[in-house]
Amino acid sequence: MSENETLRAERFASGKAALDAIHDHAGHQVIESLADIAPELGHQIVAWGYGDIYARPELAPQQRQLVTLGILTAIGGSEAQLEVHIGASLNVGLTPQQIIEVFLHSSVYCGFPRALNAVAAAKRVFAERGLMPLAGETPEA
Structure with missing residues (x-):
């Protein structure tokens, strides 16, 4: 060789x-x-x-996944890749609530439509893993 x-x-x-x-x-x-x-x-x-x-x-694996989720949300049109990396984020120890927080934070910088698409991808992954509904996620009046 x-x-x-x-x-x-x-x-x-x-x-x-x-x-x-x-x-x-x-x-x-x-x-x-x-x-x-x-x-x-x-x-x-x-x-x-x-x-x-x-x-x-x-960077630790959790940090890399946080960055990856933010970037994939920002560029948009990457929902299939988001699903893979949402799963990876769970695999390295991020919680569903932390993942949703990434998308909430991303909405400030890249807009609600991209954040909503990311949350929809997360919902599919969480549902596949039996993590729905998320506890303690009720909006305040």
Whole structure:
């Protein structure tokens, strides 16, 4: 194996470890869905996105997920990715209430429509995991 191939394999292995630590089946399914159409994109998501970025020690997994949720909410049109990362956020220890708080906070900067889309994605994930209804989420008069 050449030095380049070795480095490529090491980056992928590092990324796979980070991916495994954060995501359940949904995260892995994204990579698997690319195998027959864009395998290099799947490789880069794992090697670069997770191996080079997510594996960095400067932010904890919970912090990385908070940032990711905010960004995906802000850019909009990323509800499928939001669902995957809402699941990952739960996997790394964020609570449903903390996740909803991200979307409430995001509404100030990116608007109610994007925050509402993010909350709808969260509702789907929470329902799948048996986390609905959220306790203590009643508005004050």
